[in-house]
Amino acid sequence: MLSSCLAFPAICDKVSPVAISERRIGAADSKTRAQLLDAAERLLIEDGYAAVTSRRVAAEAGLKPQLVHYYFRTMDDLFVELFRRSADAAFARAEKRLAKDPSLATLWALNNDPRGAAFLVGFAALANHRKTIRVEIARYAERNRARQLAAITGALQSAGVDEGTIPPVVALVLMTGLGQVLGIERGLGVKAGHAETLAFVERVVAGRVAP
Amino acid sequence: MLSSCLAFPAICDKVSPVAISERRIGAADSKTRAQLLDAAERLLIEDGYAAVTSRRVAAEAGLKPQLVHYYFRTMDDLFVELFRRSADAAFARAEKRLAKDPSLATLWALNNDPRGAAFLVGFAALANHRKTIRVEIARYAERNRARQLAAITGALQSAGVDEGTIPPVVALVLMTGLGQVLGIERGLGVKAGHAETLAFVERVVAGRVAP
DNA sequence: GTCTATACTTCGATAGAC
């Protein structure tokens, strides 16, 4: 992984250890704390961020509403912690799969993950009126792009695709956009063109068609 | 346009005239009504759907909160009407431009419109927990895809791109996804790869590179 | 037809009991 860090420094950016809130109480490894985050995550994905209120999170976790404010002083703190936890987990999963098989197929599988799409839409909308969340997402997105760029650059070389045909970063942005639009539309129930597009991507990924 | 209707029937789907709510009061052409919708639209785009509350919409419009419930019985009704109004306007604008110049450049301009991205994210997130909105968006998305498919099919033919190289609907979904991811990331402040991608698309659209 | 007064619910947050 060191080579990737040298070629694409953003990959190895440390997440700054700045405290979310000075007055946070409660042990970081509290079981209750984790239960609340789990509940918030379910609500965010299934019902959207407007459903993530202190009362509903608590109800979903089978706990009292006030506990939310004990473990996360403000709802903003909860959102930031939730995002970091999920993003770090997703990044770690991706890292594991890419280290094992840094292929176009793996990259496509990562970008076409339905969980990722629901998660992204939830947080992208949330970012609109929570500035603290916006910078958090932006940092993660850049880090993710850098990591995937390292992978796709190698994958395209292996596949014998010339950089003049399509620059790796362009192929990556295309792939990301495709995964997102398919994910969002799947959620809405829109299906026009999906089957054809998936079939096409499968062929490209398998190397049977030039990208 | 009739030919498009025959080839792609979804284009000419009439929006069903089902009443949003039986008990809606107030003239459809009321000035106050339009002011409220304008205010709601500004709030949705700038601060996200969670900011679109009866109180804030009224404040933004310089009116009393209760008027929102007079003109739109529920907030759900307001959202549906807002979406329809915006979607119809967007579709009409697109139709005008495509009729004038049904080229890849026009299609790309439409899909890369920053307003469109902010609008989509806002409503896609909203759709998560408002079922009435979800079907409305899905219907519009399908209609839009059908219209653009008609255009891109012709544009690719004119450009001499064989359907075997890339099916028109696949090119369209790619273009839509690209416009969306660039729009969303622009809003977040993510920039990695954008310049290269835009340059690449310009070349493709200008016909200097096979898609 | 248009708008106001008001009911009732849920929100985030804190002060303080254990």
Next chain:
DNA sequence: GTCTATCGAAGTATAGAC
């Protein structure tokens, strides 16, 4: 260190005055 009782603000919605 952990949890509860409770407050004031903001939310949707309706009944009824003009």
